[in-house]
Amino acid sequence: MIADRRARLDQAMAGLDERNPDLVAVVEAVGDIVRRGGRIVTCGNGGSAAEALHLSEELVGRYRTDRPSIASICLNADPTAITCIANDFGFEAVFSRQCESLLAPDDGLVVFSTSGRSPNLLAALEAAGDRGATRIGFLGGDGGPAEALCDVSIVIPGPDSAAIQEAHQFIMHACCEQFEPAPEPDRR
Numbered sequence: 001m002i003a004d005r006r007a008r009l010d011q012a013m014a015g016l017d018e019r020n021p022d023l024v025a026v027v028e029a030v031g032d033i034v035r036r037g038g039r040i041v042t043c044g045n046g047g048s049a050a051e052a053l054h055l056s057e058e059l060v061g062r063y064r065t066d067r068p069s070i071a072s073i074c075l076n077a078d079p080t081a082i083t084c085i086a087n088d089f090g091f092e093a094v095f096s097r098q099c100e101s102l103l104a105p106d107d108g109l110v111v112f113s114t115s116g117r118s119p120n121l122l123a124a125l126e127a128a129g130d131r132g133a134t135r136i137g138f139l140g141g142d143g144g145p146a147e148a149l150c151d152v153s154i155v156i157p158g159p160d161s162a163a164i165q166e167a168h169q170f171i172m173h174a175c176c177e178q179f180e181p182a183p184e185p186d187r188r
Helices: 002-017 020-035 047-060 079-089 096-102 119-130 144-149 161-177
Strands: 040-044 072-074 108-113 134-140 152-156
Touching (some): 002 020, 020 040, 020 108, 020 134, 040 119, 047 072, 047 161, 096 119, 119 134, 134 144, 152 161
Parallel strands (some): 040 072, 108 134, 134 152
């Protein structure tokens, strides 16, 4: 069981190695948004919602060291907004409605999806495009229709959602790494 789990993670990470230019582009896009004073807005469903929340908290709080807080909001973190919007407009609009009110051209929307097919994420990407925000995808499988709606994306191939999310977490931490001071050299 553990060996099989590890083999699926290794396969996902090998897929990431094959897409190094996309990885670099995603990390640079996040950095560009922050450097120009924009806000990173994240969203996802299920386990990908947890990843979206994780990225936002690492940016607002801290990753490894104390540094200035980075503006970030996770759209799936507010259950009152989600239930209000779902009730009044339908679940497909839970993220796009928030994008309409929160995103500006200097901002970036980061979506997490293991399939790239969730209607609410597709609607959010369209709304972000309408607002002139940069659209970034942490995607899986074949990227689904979300890939075409993103300005930049990384697609982790394969059917294993857990392995895709584990690779996404590596990328998320690579995004955070760029905002950290250089590590002190080991002087032992």
